[in-house]
Amino acid sequence: MNLLITCLTIFLTMSPLTLALRFRQGLQDPPKIGVEPPKEMWYNQSLDHFKPGDSRTWLQRYWINWEHYKVGGPVLLMIGGEGEANPVWMNTGAWKDYAASVNGAMMLLEHRYYGKSHPTEDLSVKNLNWLTSQQALADIASFITSMNQEHNIKGRWIALGGSYPGSLAAWARLKYPHLIHGSVSTSGPLKAKADFYEYLEVVTDALDKTRPDCSATLNDALKKVQMMTRKRSNWGSITNMFNLCTPFNGNALVDITNLFETLIGNFEGIVQYNKDNRDFEGAKWTNITIDTLCSMMDDNELGSSLDRLKAVNDLSLKMSEEKCLDHTYKSMVSELQEVGWDSTGAAGGRQWTYQTCTEFGWYQSSDSPKLNLGKLIPVRFFEYMCTDIFGPKFDIDLINKGVEDTNTYYGGLDIEVTNTVFVHGTTDPWHRMGITETNKSGMEAILIPGTAHCANMYPPSPQDPPALVAARKRIGELISKWVSD
Structure with a gap:
């Protein structure tokens, strides 16, 4: 979001x-x-x-x-x-x-x-x-x-x-x-909109304008991960491949969605801020661009498309200075449920999530009819998240009403x-x-x-x-x- x-x-x-x-x-x-x-x-x-x-x-x-x-x-x-x-x-x-x-x-x-x-x-x-x-x-x-x-x-x-x-x-x-x-x-x-699938459309277009096969290689890797989630024998490999903090459980659907949200998010964040003029002496990671990621996804020496996706995730972990990837939905929601001003969520996550749940939507799903990603990240994932964070009143109907009211009040486009x-x-x-x-x-x-x-x-x-x-x-x-x- x-x-x-x-x-x-x-x-x-x-x-x-x-x-x-x-x-x-x-x-x-x-x-x-x-x-x-x-x-x-x-x-x-x-x-x-x-x-x-x-x-x-x-x-x-x-x-x-x-x-x-x-x-x-x-x-x-x-x-x-x-x-x-x-x-x-x-x-x-x-x-x-x-x-x-x-x-x-x-x-x-x-x-x-x-x-x-x-x-x-x-x-x-x-x-x-x-x-x-x-x-x-x-x-x-x-x-x-x-x-x-x-x-x-x-x-x-x-x-x-x-x-x-x-x-x-x-x-x-x-x-x-x-x-x-x-x-x-x-x-x-x-324009307020709950299902903002257009976001990923622009990301895909940006990847392909950088290297023609960049998004295709990414999609191939994501499909391979999706296939691996369906067999228990592969769960350990997923844990090791993406350096997860806890063992992967293919029965936890929200955790699967969360994992894909992060893997795709590694590309989305770089595209949004690509070459945005913050490259200055002493700055860290501002030189990581779309070219960087697509060069990795196009590098045969890194191995299969899956190996290349792993390399991008490793880079993301290095950038965030995290030892491992916490992919669990429970951890994410728990962080955003904290109400103290000294909590991690108070850095902006809880407040902005509240505004998306009550006024704007703007959930970056994979629901686009133009993309071949299916329901890897359905918009309902974010909509149900509002309920889990803020309570039963914050349901899909409230989101839709908030979006409609916002567009009516300001005029949208x-x-x-x-x-x-x-x-x-x-x-x-x-x-x-x-x-x-x-x-x-x-x-x-x-x-x-x-x-x-x-x-x-x-x-x-x-x-x-x-x-x-x-x-x-x-x-x-x-x-x-x-x-x-």
Whole structure:
């Protein structure tokens, strides 16, 4: 399933299973620079914006960079998403150049329930009641109103976000146009959909564009694993082949699905973030690309397709610094059932899973009619997971209602909003849930060939393809136009 999030750190430390479920969504961290970020500050935020008389508040974290600001200038607001906000962004990224060009301030607001912005004492189901995109948008509106008063800001506000916050940026302009004058929605999925099988379609296409037989070799290996799961005599070989933490049990269907979700997820995560401009001195594993994986899947010296799949899984374990692969459904669910703020799930997994179960869906299944994978990862696997994590009320009907309500409230791909640009990369699977072309007045779409998730938000690089360079330039032109109209 899967901003402002410290994805790189979590990507390297969390279990592969949690990774597969949680972190194929989100903006990864930019390169660190020598400049100290501004200090964190706290805004006294309302718990429930839509219940008159509810006076409860909590402290929401934010940062401000006034470096480029001149009196009367605009404010560029980067919206936080499904993980801890990283203040490194306050001194880097494409938006820093935009701020300099328009004499604007830079502000970053952490999303409620993520990072250190804790509205409630824990993450129990009753306390997740106020975790919605609508409440998050109202947080933004309240924050803007307060900052205007506190700092006597007269300039216009421009919202920016990547991935889920890319969606929030567009929705914020839609719902609060009197506060937000323009929005840059990067890699933002706008259409809620439970069965997001299109994700794997894009992954397969990306593999084949890299090497013609890459996905075919992967499919062959997956079918061989599937055959092995059906005979008890092969279970020990599966355990050893994929370095499982516990013996494989072919009678546990959810564990089988979980194993396939991880094996395929090893490819999905690399495709989504392929060559996304985070390659910097001291960084780990940013050089692992689609080319890397497809070279392995095409390497006859590694052995059969099964041996090559094993090699990719070994690499993934090495990247995550895990000694073994915990493939059990019970372990994954148990982690996401934890309610304490100091739990592993509180890094974002439990909260984001809750949002997918109540608002968005976006489950990356293998149900595509275009792919020959069958029911390796059925959408019902994720739908039943909602019930197992949060309780019987969180069933398939609730997911479907949440998806329908979200599309009705925001408009899905039929959204009508002005002063908004939608930016996507063709290699990013999330572009299939976003706007990649439009002829509506006030809306613009930029589809960048060959680029990955949120690529245009990272600092420019000499290796950037011309289309990415042009996209950043066009975004800057639009921001300049919006703040000066």
